[in-house]
Amino acid sequence: MARKVLVLSEVRDQELRNVSFEAIAAGKKISEGGEVVAVLLGENVSSLSSELIQRGADRVVTVEDKKLSTYTPDGYSQAVLAVIKSENPEGIIFGHTALGKDLSPKIAAKLNSGLISDATAIEVSGGNVIFTRPIYSSKAFEKKIVTAGIIFATIRPNNIPPLQKDETRSGDISSLSVEIKDLRTIVKEIVRKASQGVDLSEAKVVIAGGRGVKSEEGFEPLKQLANVLGGAIGASRGACDAGYCEYSLQIGQTGKVVTPDLYIACGISGAIQHLAGMSNSKVIVAINKDPEASIFNVADYGIVGDLFEVVPLLTNEFKKL
Ligand code: FAD
Numbered sequence: 001m002a003r004k005v006l007v008l009s010e011v012r013d014q015e016l017r018n019v020s021f022e023a024i025a026a027g028k029k030i031s032e033g034g035e036v037v038a039v040l041l042g043e044n045v046s047s048l049s050s051e052l053i054q055r056g057a058d059r060v061v062t063v064e065d066k067k068l069s070t071y072t073p074d075g076y077s078q079a080v081l082a083v084i085k086s087e088n089p090e091g092i093i094f095g096h097t098a099l100g101k102d103l104s105p106k107i108a109a110k111l112n113s114g115l116i117s118d119a120t121a122i123e124v125s126g127g128n129v130i131f132t133r134p135i136y137s138s139k140a141f142e143k144k145i146v147t148a149g150i151i152f153a154t155i156r157p158n159n160i161p162p163l164q165k166d167e168t169r170s171g172d173i174s175s176l177s178v179e180i181k182d183l184r185t186i187v188k189e190i191v192r193k194a195s196q197g198v199d200l201s202e203a204k205v206v207i208a209g210g211r212g213v214k215s216e217e218g219f220e221p222l223k224q225l226a227n228v229l230g231g232a233i234g235a236s237r238g239a240c241d242a243g244y245c246e247y248s249l250q251i252g253q254t255g256k257v258v259t260p261d262l263y264i265a266c267g268i269s270g271a272i273q274h275l276a277g278m279s280n281s282k283v284i285v286a287i288n289k290d291p292e293a294s295i296f297n298v299a300d301y302g303i304v305g306d307l308f309e310v311v312p313l314l315t316n317e318f319k320k321l
Pocket residue numbers: 209210211212213235236237238239250251252253254255266267268269270271272273274277287288289290293305306307308
């Protein structure tokens with residue numbers, strides 16, 4: 001059953017975020033040979049349209065407006081609803097990102113539609129689109145189908161592989177003029193952290209520290225390993241609560257959910273609330289001096305030892321590659 005699927009693209013610093021390409025790949029599956037329309041919102045973003053086509057979108061619809069230069073739920077919902085009205089899609093996919101988590105329920109409510117959030121896999125069988133999503137802090141997975149109305153879902157970053165870039169692809173790029181009414185909130189200023197580094201929620205490699213790092217300085221060897229592997233630094237709540245790092249690095253039930261290719265847990269005991277944020281990582285390496293630590297139950301590779309000895313050894317070995 002061919003469907004038209006609308007996918008929301010996300011832009012940061014004039015670059016498309018990887019989740020935009022993953023949303024296209026998800027849209028392709030759901031469309032079953034129909035059409036994938038990427039929606040691109042912002043100011044001076046049209047030049048990014050061709051990349052969306054090269055990554056598998058059949059068409060791109062842009063809405064350009066100064067009021068869309070930064071995300072606001074008001075502005076984005078007006079623009080997205082206008083595109084939905086003009087395109088009348090059978091499916092809609094957003095990333096399960098900070099933006100997607102904020103915007104999708106608002107759009108679903110306006111459309112009087114259901115919403116399947118945080119999907120980690122999609123299969124299509126017998127005309128049904130089956131979404132897999134984690135429940136009970138990732139201790140179990142459920143499969144869901146939409147039985148009526150628009151198939152609207154958000155996808156967890158790093159779970160649905162994007163399509164390879166194909167520079168020979170072509171597709172229609174059009175713009176929709178939408179009158180964005182007065183916004184009830186505006187972004188006055190964005191204060192950036194001094195060092196941006198790799199975005200934790202999209203990182204392919206995460207080096208996470210727990211209370212075992214013992215201090216702010218204890219993160220230094222982890223940062224060196226992250227630099228060599230091109231990874232991002234994460235942390236347990238234990239490390240955040242102890243003041244060793246910022247809460248923005250917290251991974252887990254009440255922190256960020258990450259699914260990198262490689263997760264290296266250093267001095268983290270493996271509490272269930274931490275596992276909720278990282279247990280779906282593709283390869284998990286645990287370094288802990290306690291052989292009984294429960295992190296070893298989810299680890300693919302376990303190293304029993306002192307992280308301050310093991311991490312520098314790993315960094316040196318990876319440097320040689
Ligand atoms: P600890 O449990 O103290 O573990 C430290 C580990 O370091 C130990 O296993 C120790 O053997 C090891 N270690 C010590 N020194 C070394 C060394 N030199 N070398 C190697 N290993 C060493 N936690 C989260 O992480 N994320 C969440 O989102 C989260 N949400 C929560 C929500 C609720 C409602 C509650 C109640 C709790 C939540 N927690 C969360 C807290 C969670 O229960 C744990 O307390 C926390 O994860 C423990 O952090 P930790 O593993 O760093 O510390």
